[in-house]
Amino acid sequence: MDRYVDIATDDVHLSVLRGFMLVRRDGEELGRVALDDIAAVIVHAHGVTFSANLCTRLAQRGALIVFCGPNHAPHSLLWPLEGHHAQGGRMQAQLAASKPLKKNLWKQVVVAKIRMQQAILHAAGENADAFDRLARKVRSGDPENVEAQAARRYWPLLFGPGFQRDRNAHDVNVFLNYGYTVLRACVARAVIAAGLHPTLGMHHHNRANAFALADDLMEPFRPLVDWTARQLLRDNFGNNNGGIVLDSQAKERLVRMLSFDLLLPESRTPVSGCVQRLSVSLARSFEQRRAMLEFPVPPKALELAEL
Template identity: 60%
Template sequence: MDQIVDISTDGRHLSRDRGFLKVSDGVEEIGRIPLDQVVAVIVHAHGTTWSTSLLTELADRGAPVVLCGPNHAPRSVLLPIEGHHAQGARLRAQWQAKAPLFKQAWKQVVISKIAMQAAALEAVGEAQAPVAMLNRKVASGDSTNVEAQAARYYWPRMMGQEFRRDRTAADLNAVLNYGYTVLRAATARAVVAAGLHPTIGLHHSHRGNAFALADDLMEPFRPLVDCCVRGLAERNGPEVDTEAKTTLARLIALDLPLGGGLTPVSVALGKLAVSLGQSFETGRLNLSLPSPPDALTLAGLGS
């Protein structure tokens, strides 16, 4: 089973040991996990050390190492240089793809995100129709910024009338930061594994953002984090504690409807990235985007 490894206790040492990621405190082994199951390693703690052999093994498996700041937002991500076996050709196709394909891809991503937001609102007992109807207005490249219109309706109803999304703030925002860090790490892994370059985004294009494409492709999955954070906050308060981290890390194993079956989030991200890479190569857009899970599943996240 795919897993996110979170290091939040100071002074831990991470190393490779016969196919396992081993966590130690001094000479004492704290735990180990098969390297083949590691999707990403997220480090919050001070004084964490690791072996070079572990980092190269993680790179070989496409698993990023994410270093976080005090607000639980990522500050640095270590990713492998090589990804897909046809990386060179796919990178050229990505770089040479025409603007209309990028714009149509972003349109589909926004429509998928809004559908997930509408499902999330319905699951928590809020009116979803005003958001769902916005999907009809999404243009190529979302030129009229319908995504922002949906967000203005969505956030007060999902997190409360006083809530404002602020990456630098504490409480709910800090828990959201952690959940999005988990999702961003899993998405970055999928992007690299598909032979795509994470810097070349569909929509996000800030010159300082080395993971623009990951930020684009994770958008439809964000409401899953939101539902989970809401559930955690209602039960235990808005704290980035061990339980919250464990619960949010498990989101990558949540099954989503995709292609007539159910697919874990981590696999769905991989399918989406691969479908985008194939679209770049063929010049014909055919994205593999998930549908929202049922209301009962969404309402139960974090509870």
């Protein structure tokens, strides 16, 4: 499995040594990771420095460097210029995609997300029958914003009636922020590897968002982060006198979510592999001008118990 390396120690220097990323502080080696194993480096700490050689070697392997703020949400990403041998043609097809095609693609994404939310709520012991009706209600482009209707039902059922999704809150949102950061890096890497431009989204289109397409494609997988965060609360991870602390064990559980197996038509595949399949299917949808996205089957409660 690809490794997501978390840099949480202040004032370290990252460099390359014989095929490894070397982590040093004050001249002392703190650790090393094989470059070929790295999918992304996630930086939370202050005063971290890099060698230009390391950035180049990571880019050659398609690995990202993610810079996070104090709330563990991503502020910027460093990504490779080239990602696929057919990148030019695929980006041209992406640019030329018609509005009806993008609306149909977004419909498929929203339906897949609602189905995944339904599976998560069933595993949590909640009545999620309404989500089946909501999924069938989604039309091309989701003009009725069924996605938001589902979210208004989903969050209180999963985390309680007082919960609000707030990136700056110091409750379970801390787990969600970090989990979404890891998931976003995974999806962004897959999008680039599929030869697509991550800025050109199907639905998300904020001018300041350089990874709008990654934000589109991560939507069906977000509920898996939500479930993992709920399990961390249940297991009392990171609980410090009533507050949430994102410790190394909690981070490990959230990253491990990417290795959770989901069912595809012909096999069981880790979440990271499903993300890659979805990104490639999107590239083919642009090339063939028809919506043909490939999503995994939502897991059952017994399967989710492994997360």
